[in-house]
Amino acid sequence: MLTNMGSSSPMRIQLLQRALAPFGCDKLQSRYATTITCGLRKPLRTRRQSDGVLSTEAIQAVQSLKLAARNPSKLPQVFNSKLTRLLKDDLLDAFAELQRQQHLDLALKVFEFIRNEAWYEPDHSLYGDLMLMFGKKKLIDKVEKLFSELIEEGLKPDTRAYTELIGAYLKVDMIEKAMETYELMKASGCIPDELTLTIMIRNLENAGRDDLSAIIKDDCSEYLDSPKKFLKEVARKYPKRLRLNLV
Structure with missing residues (x-):
């Protein structure tokens, strides 16, 4: 496992590049520098379709974790007494509920627990x-x-x-790291979607980086079926130069 990399460390992108080397994207140059403000979109649908109703067991597990978080020494007991008894779906529901309630440290601990379950398989979502x-x-x-x-x-x-x-x-x-990651994305053969392109275009323009925005717009012709229609819609929804929390 890679060590935690601080946001100011000059080695961060190099380490990511090395990790991505097996996927054919180990060469990049740092070419961009400025600042930008951007928001993230709302959460996507979770991997498993759910009716949004938690089981009694999942609710009790979430409540117990939140109470134990006030005294971290009690967390192992909650994991042993509550989470080990949950079915797979209930455990995933508890994980999603902790994220919804913004208890991210607890969600991360539950994720580490999930990764040790016999049924666990690596999952992008x-x-x-x-x-x-x-x-x-x-x-x-x-x-x-x-x-x-x-x-x-x-x-x-x-x-x-x-x-x-x-x-x-x-x-x-x-923005420099965002652009480098975008280049890594393309180098790996992963195709930017409309959401990726929208975030890049509108926020680069809002930061006054029309030069970089133009690069992304050119890419639309390669990655989208109807680039002109897409760009027109982006311009309509997100007026230029406004500070927006996109998606």
Whole structure:
């Protein structure tokens, strides 16, 4: 597992590049520098379709975890007495509920517990949900660590993983890192989607970086079926130069 990388460390991108080398994206240059303000989108649907109703067991587990968090020494007891008894679906529901209630440290502990379950298989959506939540809180170190752990578990970063990392960088005014991650994304063969392109275009323009926005707009012709229609819609929804919390 990669060590935690501070947002000011010059080695961060180099380490990410090395981790991504098996996927064919180990060469990048730092070419962009400025600041930017951006928000992240609302959470996507969770991996498992749910009716939104938690079981009694899942509710009790969440409540017990929240109470024990006031005295961390009691957390192991709650995990042993409550979480070990949960069925797979109930455990995943409890994990999602902790994220919904913004108890991210507890959610991360539950995720570590889930990873040790016999039925667990590496899942993009579980990582994506956590990256989104920590990105919204501007905890970039944890977002980077999750991205690295996703790779360590044998998953190739998908469009959402890259978009969450890009969004997290933009959230903390790190446009250089956002652009480098966008280049990593393309180099890996992962295709930017409309959400990725929207975040990049509108926030680059709002930061006064029309030069970089133009690069992203050119890419729309390569990655989208109707680039002109898409760009027209983006311009309509997000007037230029306004400070927006996108998606």
